[in-house]
Amino acid sequence: MSEKLASTEVSSPRTPGRPFVGRVTELEELRAALDLTAARRGFLFLLSGEPGIGKTRLMHELAREAGERGWRVAAGRCWEEGGAPAYWPWIQAVRALGGDFERLAARPGESVDPQTVRFRLFNAVAEFLVDTAQARPLVVVLDDLHAADAASLVMLRFVSEAVADAPVLVVGSYREREARLHERPESFAELVRVATRVSLQGLSVDEVEAYFAGVTGGDAPRSPAARLHVLTGGNPFFLGEVVRLVAHDTLLDGGAALDPMGRVPEEVRTLLRRRIADLPQDAVEALRVAAVVGREFNFRVLERTCRVSVARLLDVLAEACDAGVITEDPAFPRRYAFVHELVRETLYDDLAAAQRLELHRMIGAVLEELYRNDLDPHLSEIAHHLALAAPVGDVSAAVGYLVRAGDRAASLLAYEEAGVHYERALGLLGRRRGGFHGTPLRASPAPRRCPLAGRRHARRAGRLRGGHRARSPPGRRRDARACSPRLRDRARRLPAVRPLRGGRDGDRAARGGARRASRARQPAPGAGARTPGRGDVLLQ
Ligand SMILES: Nc1ncnc2c1ncn2[C@@H]1O[C@H](COP(=O)(O)OP(=O)(O)OP(=O)(O)O)[C@@H](O)[C@H]1O
Ligand SMILES: [Mg+2]
Missing domain, CATH: 1.10.10.10 (Winged helix-like DNA-binding domain superfamily/Winged helix DNA-binding domain)
Known part of the structure; x- marks a missing residue:
């Protein structure tokens, strides 16, 4: 992934030329949300549902309508495969509006208390959105939140309250039943509590029929809508795949129903494979x-x-x-x-495990080379690939990148993300000691020397009290294993960011933010299922 790859506006729907059907009630709710927001009652609207159910497409429809009404639209999408920089969806959304996330993150201030510093970042982003919306109302769409880093979710919680008296609507989507949701149950529970949420269900038989007619131009002698509905559960993605085949005169017989466990039916995988297999x-x-x-x-x-x-x-x-x-x-x-x-x-x-490992290794190396002059934004992506390739690759390099990615996340106040990187590095070191069956752990070459040695990193992170004394570059035998105790220490020293109570901070900027958050907690009349926020501004 490249940072530039992130779209700076809502990209076009993924299946141009395909009809959009149904979602009448959901669109009505979203239009009501636009109306409410235009009256300076911004809030968070969450769309959830299984993969392929149409969350992204519905957000596109909303963004299109908002654009037609003259609203500004900013989009951010979480990176599914892991390895995105901390705050990735917010970085994209801020950038789409002409802002610079890192500059917001780097606002000077006297306090070094990590909670206060992070509060300021959240507040700076919220203020940036509110200021941007002064000329024209704003809708921020954040897709695939199930893949968001923890800090992004906490920021979302903050922003959702901070925009309550501003013309800013934040719409997020996430997959239900994703394993990753269970890694952050509290963050999601908090979000769901303050948001208006709509869980998308499968299309009805009539909507399936409308879709089929839309694709085939209504020429089919007999509509297989009922059969399609059973086969796909009304999931528009599966439906699109099956209709594509039907439209190519493939018979629909003996199809499997949706897997009761909610997994992708093997039939759909077969369809996907068939589509791919037609290619050279x-x-x-x-x-x-x-x-x-x-x-x-x-x-x-x-x-x-x-x-x-x-x-x-x-x-x-x-x-x-x-x-x-x-x-x-x-x-x-x-x-x-x-x-x-x-x-x-x-x-x-469908790739063999060994092939996957080798490809991760190669891709990590390619990214390292490609972005060697500007590694910072790509650290976690490189770390992600090298870590996955560790059984066949260079563990020291993977650990090095994970630590650097952790440092960068910490410098962006994304402490949870930093912790994840450090833990992953520790895990690699532990597993390495237990023995990968791949290459031996090599002494780190100079450019990949153990990055924990630098006090600079600790200072940059701004919160690691005492830091670590700078050391000379490690010698041949000082490999990544030597980092392990210091890494554990570093992970332990990451600030445990506690919930902040508005106004108790003692810091002026933070108090300003707290006042804003407090104003934001006024319930929005008519905001549907939205629950008024608590007294706390949760930073965790
Ligand atoms: N209401 C609809 N009418 C017609 N086509 C739709 C509709 N909703 C979604 N689609 C199509 O179905 C496919 C899957 O939709 P989409 O990508 O929005 O799903 P999703 O819920 O975002 O999936 P994921 O969780 O994997 O991101 C896309 O090709 C999309 O254009
Ligand atoms: Mg989607």
């Missing part, structure tokens, strides 16, 4: 590499990882676009995305 072999191989890169991928990464010429690669990507497997970002040529996460997942799952 080198296109399939390129797509497999892309599936390891992530849902979105950049031509420059693929170019360096695939064994085909640039010209051929462009051709095969064009073919994959024509086949509806990927789309090219209209705003950024040569940046692509799989039409759906399930497509990527199917390709990824």
Whole structure:
């Protein structure tokens, strides 16, 4: 993933030319939310549902309508595959509005109390959104929140309250029943408590029929809507896949019903595989590499990882676009995305384990080389690939990047994210000692020396009291294992950010933020299921 890959506006729907059906009630609710927000009653609206149920598409419809009403629209999407920088959805949304997230994060202040510093960041972002919305109302759409880093969710909670007297509507989407939700149950419980939430369900038989008629132009002699409905559970993504086949005269017989466990039915995977299998072999191989890169991928990464010429690669990507497997970002040529996460997942799952490891290793190395002059925004992405490749790759390098990614997250006040990186590094070191069956742990070469040695990192993180005394570059035998106790120490010293109570902070800026948050806690009349916020501004 590249930071630039993040769209700075809502990108076009992933299946252009396909009809949009149903969602009448949901759209009505969203329109009511726009009306309320226009009257300076901003709030958080959450769309949830299973994969492919239409969350993103509905957000596109909302964004389109908001745009037609003259609203500003800013979008951010969480990165599904892990490895995105902390606050990634917010970074994109702020950037879409012409702001610079890092500058907001770097606002000077006297206090070094980590809670206060983070409060200021949240407040700065909230104020930026509120100020931006003064000229025209604003809708911020944040997609795939189930994949968000913890700090982004806490910021969302903060912002959702801080915009309550401003024309700012925040709409988020997340997948229900995602394992990742259970990693952050409190954050989601808090969000759901303060938001208006709509859980999207499958389309009805009539809507399936309307969809089928829309795609086939109503020419089919007999509508298989009832059968399609059973087969797909009204899930628009599955429906689109099956209809694509039906429209190509493939018989719909003996289809499996939806898996009762909510998993992707094997039938749909088979459909996806069939669509991919029609492509030439080198296109399939390129797509497999892309599936390891992530849902979105950049031509420059693929170019360096695939064994085909640039010209051929462009051709095969064009073919994959024509086949509806990927789309090219209209705003950024040569940046692509799989039409759906399930497509990527199917390709990824079909790779042999050894191939996956090797591809992660290669992609990590390619990213390292590609962004060597500007590594910071890509640290977690590189760390992600190298960590996954650790059994066959360079564990020291993976640990080094994880620690640097952790330091960067800490410097951006994303302490949970920093903790995740440090823990992952510790896990790698532990597993390494237990023994990977891959390459031996090598002494870290100079540029990859143990990054824990620098007091500078501790100071940059701003909260690691005492820091660590700078040491000379490690020698041959001072490999990443030597970092382990210090890393554990560093992870332990990350500030445990406690809930802040408005006004008790003693810091002027924080009190200002607390006042704003307190104003924001006024319940919005008519805000549906929205529950008024608590007295606390939760920072955790
Ligand atoms: N109401 C609808 N009418 C027609 N097509 C739809 C509708 N909703 C979604 N689709 C199509 O179904 C596919 C899946 O939709 P979408 O990507 O919005 O799902 P999602 O819920 O965001 O999935 P994920 O959780 O994987 O992100 C897309 O091709 C989309 O255009
Ligand atoms: Mg989606």
